[in-house]
Amino acid sequence: MFIGGIPGMERVMQSDVSPPYLTLVTGPPGSMKTGFALSLVANHLRRTGEFGLFCTVEETVDSLLKSCQSMRIDLPPNLQITDFTELRKENEAMDYLKFTRRMIQHFKQERGHAFTTFVLDSLGAIYSLTTVDADMRKRMFGFFDFLRSQGLYTLIVTERQSGEHAELQGNEGFIADAILSLGLDRRNGKIVRTLQIEKMRHVNHSMEKQAIDASNGGISIMGPLFD
Numbered sequence: 001m002f003i004g005g006i007p008g009m010e011r012v013m014q015s016d017v018s019p020p021y022l023t024l025v026t027g028p029p030g031s032m033k034t035g036f037a038l039s040l041v042a043n044h045l046r047r048t049g050e051f052g053l054f055c056t057v058e059e060t061v062d063s064l065l066k067s068c069q070s071m072r073i074d075l076p077p078n079l080q081i082t083d084f085t086e087l088r089k090e091n092e093a094m095d096y097l098k099f100t101r102r103m104i105q106h107f108k109q110e111r112g113h114a115f116t117t118f119v120l121d122s123l124g125a126i127y128s129l130t131t132v133d134a135d136m137r138k139r140m141f142g143f144f145d146f147l148r149s150q151g152l153y154t155l156i157v158t159e160r161q162s163g164e165h166a167e168l169q170g171n172e173g174f175i176a177d178a179i180l181s182l183g184l185d186r187r188n189g190k191i192v193r194t195l196q197i198e199k200m201r202h203v204n205h206s207m208e209k210q211a212i213d214a215s216n217g218g219i220s221i222m223g224p225l226f227d
Helices: 033-048 061-071 084-090 096-114 123-128 134-149
Strands: 021-027 051-056 079-083 115-121 153-159 178-187 190-200 210-214 219-224
Touching: 021 033, 021 134, 033 051, 033 061, 033 079, 033 115, 033 153, 033 178, 033 219, 051 061, 051 084, 051 096, 061 079, 079 084, 096 115, 096 134, 115 123, 123 153, 134 153
Parallel strands: 021 153, 021 178, 051 079, 051 115, 115 153
Antiparallel strands: 178 190, 190 210, 210 219
């Protein structure tokens, strides 16, 4: 998925991963977390012909499409984008985790084994709409467990300021199979967007910070940054 989805990723990973596999895509505002997830999933689904579901909780579909247009990401027809922002307006007390479970089960019944890829953008938005307590963390653990039981490649987009731990509100960093940290690096008066693999189970990989480019059809890896 990663090597086929992001140009240049073969220089960072020795092999790829197999589903079920849960990845946190973390980073500060402006680090291209959503763009990275869209670029990766669009390329993967176009190459394989499988089906994917992208759930946006805080950004409208129109805004996502404008982002894709600016990055020249061509979204394939086998990617379904579901906009939770309208649902939030209609029902503030909605149980988003339960709704998402039912939606995934629906597409699993409809698409069967062709449904392989799920993206939630973002976890922070889900937390902002509910009370984060021990019960919520337990429910999130159960939700992640459910995603694994469906045999999916899962990308969870999460906000994280530079230097903060990946656990965020709970124990997501421990539950996840992989943590991809996107960042902003200042070099010679310019801002360079970066990718660094903090964790990736079952795969030998580089832990060097990589410069990334966000043009020409999505995200690509340019090479390692050296201090």
